Amino acid sequence: MDRKILRLLALFFFLVPLMTSCEGSSDSDEPNTATLVLNDVAKDTTVEWQNTADGPLLDVAQFMKGVGGRFLPVNMNTGIIAQYGKRIGFASNGYAYGMVQVQLCPMEPACMEDRGRLWAPLGFLAQVLDGEIEMDEEKRSVVVSAPVPLEVGDIVPESKGVAAALQKIGYTVQQGDICLSNAVEICSAGYSPNANGNNAGFPYLCIQAPLPPDAKHAILPVQFAYSLREDEGLVIIGKTPPPCDYYSYRSYFLNLCLSGSNPFERQKIYTQFGDPINSYNIQDDILYPSPGGSKVQPFESFFVLVSTPDRQLYDDVLAAVGEAGLDPNKVLLDIVDPNLIHLGNDDFADMINFLHRFSNPEDKGAGNAYVNRPTLEILRLTPNTPRAADFLAPFAPRERGSGQTEDYLMPAVDALRQAIISHYSGKYTIRELPTYIWLGKTGSEAINALEDVLGETRDTLYLNSGLFEFGKETVVVVYGVNHTAASKSVYNNVSCYGAKYFNGFGGITNDMYNATAAERFPNLSDVENIEKLYIWQFARKALDDQTFVVHQDVNRDLKGIDYDDEAFMAFRNYIDPGCPDRIGPDPDEIIFDRVMVLEPR
Incomplete structure (x- = not known):
């Protein structure tokens, strides 16, 4: 009798911990999944989260897909790129700051890779959407309030017709944006080795280009740096700035890939591909398809600017502008010199930047309004069928000197x-x-x-x-x-x-x-x-x-x-x-x- 009791007691003490262990294992293995609620509408999307000492992180890929945005990892899963309409954000894993629209965004907690997936904080994702995100763990819901993303034509209506005409003739058209940037903040956040000798107190606007349509990842985290296939280009559509002392537009060779095996081994160069289009030369015949025709006025005047190495793309934009009922002679040309750069969208391509300077507006209020929301739209054009480029010849450099001395x-x-x-x-x-x-x-x-x-x-x-x-x-x-x-x-x-x-x-x-x-x-x-x-x-x-x-x-x-x-x-x-x-x-x-x-x- 005593032996039976002892056996039963032994079995009891063996089974209870085992049952408890199994029950706990079931709870801990269940993923932290939440329903996505966007503007009071429950989406047919679940988003995983994980808690850290500094706050929750969301699975970026699941979240951006659920809100209708785009997500791509940075090469080797070292960071994240997220786009919602025109708005683009990026961050490197472990960094204290990311950037959204090239403005600092605290990463609390920092984004990270875990189990081959990338995770980002709510605050960063809310900035990308220009909205708000709340996490309700008890109800297992991620509640998002965000405006409808801007589309092509929302800032400059004429760009919608141009984009449609280009799509008809075989281009994929993606929108980016042009944003006020701060070189000191970019450097202090760790996304540039220096502050570029910034012109202190003066605004710089730079293009954030969307990634290529077939990209599987970004080459670098910073989206003010972009690559171009030899038959691709960017198009700026909008109005020139309000009256000011000076403005200019110019594409730049940003950095050179030094290695054939390590895509992160790069040298920053940051030199222009040629002389800029500026407020003083914008009516020079050489910049226009038809010398002697109508010209873009220096200030608050409609224009289209094509930045490309490829003549065919330039000609196609001229045709699309005409198809959209606009004046092709308002199209300016910024040549990406193919003799200087390794073009392509592979991991070893050299990187480009596009810079728009704007200095000393006559009306400070109008100037502030312009830099905070430039009257410009950015389109990336990619032929649906890749082709060899018909390279444009770069313009001859301009000559200094007036003959008058001090x-x-x-x-x-x-x-x-x-x-x-x-x-x-x-x-x-x-x-x-x-x-x-x-x-x-x-x-x-x-x-x-x-x-x-x-x-x-x-x-x-x-x-x-x-x-x-x-x-x-x-x-x-x-x-x-x-x-x-x-x-x-x-x-x-x-x-x-x-x-x-x-x-x-x-x-x-x-x-x-x-x-x-x-x-x-x-x-x-x-x-x-x-x-x-x-x-x-x-x-x-x-x-x-x-x-x-x-x-x-x-x-x-x-x-x-x-x-x-x-x-x-x-x-x-x-x-x-x-x-x-x-x-x-x-x-x-x-x-x-x-x-x-x-x-x-």
Whole structure:
């Protein structure tokens, strides 16, 4: 009897843990699946989630399919690309920030790969949709509130007819967008090795191109970088900006794949494929299909721009524009030089970027409205049947020079130099730095040298100073000719840069420092042409209302320069108005800006 009881007890203690274990295993193996509810409508879609210490993550592929968007992994599952209408977001696994419409998006928690699938936080996906997402674990539902995605024609109605005409003749047409970007934020988030020597305080707009229609993954996470098959192209349709000092459009060679076996081994080059279309040359015959015909007006005027290496695609766009009832002579051409780049959509293709500069609008409100929602639509064109391209011949480079120099201003510059030394030498030691031509290489020169030229444009003459350590008490004095007042540029400015990441601060323009030399030194009033000279200061605290304050990088986001870090000054001079080719000034025709570094005695 005792033995039977012992056997029963032993069996009981064996079975209870086993039953409990089996029951628990059933619960833990059941995936965390939720019903997707989009704008109060339950979709026939389930989305898996998993919890982390920092919050839930959703299966990106399932979610984007459920909301009617597009998802692709980055090569080797190292990140994610998500598109909803025109809106495109990207993020690398483990990064603190992704980007949506090229604006920073906190990744809380960071996206990751698990079991061969990619997972992203709710906040990132909500930004891609421009909506809101709530997770209800008890009800097992993902509740999404989002606007209907924008389609072709919603921003520029004419683009709908052009797209339809292109589809009729055998093209797949996909929409992208053009977005305000911030080079410092892109760098600090880890998506660029530097801040491109950003023109501080001035907007850059760049195209976010959709991935090729047959792509299985993205080559790189950043969608302001794109590849093109030799028979593909991008089309911009819309209106030129509101009146401003300067704008331009140009495709760029962004980075070069260095390896035949490792697609991530790349060198950033960031050089233009040729001279830009700008607000001063936009009516030049060479840019149009029919010289002498109607032209695009510089401001707030309808245009179509084709960016491609392929003549057939260009001709097809001209025909489609006509088919849509529009004027083919409003079509401009941006040639992607096939001699400079390895075209294709394979993992080893070189990458392209398209940049739209826009500076100093006459009406600040109109300018802000334009950069926040440009009156432009972006189309990617892919022939349904691949073909060999009929390559376009690139335009000849434009020539600098007007024959007019600033030499007559040298006596005034020398007088200003002596006045500055006399004013500051009692309290400070003074070191005068040399000034050089900066970013002088372009196109094949930069590519062959494997040199990163930071998105330069020949519409500008760039100058920079030698390096200095920007200490706590350092004062930097910049001075020289206001080249706009001297009729050698349409606008010019000065900024201070961190030497390691080329992150810039200041953007002090000719309008801001106009006639400041005469104002600062009234004793120079009898010096001829002193009103065409300027002076400005960069320091750690405001010395007066003509000082730009450079703060420390307290948040580690590259929005400052730490004490004693190396720095340099740089100067931009856009478009010599006297130059027949309407391009940046000839360096032999201007007096280089000057720099003094002051330290307390």
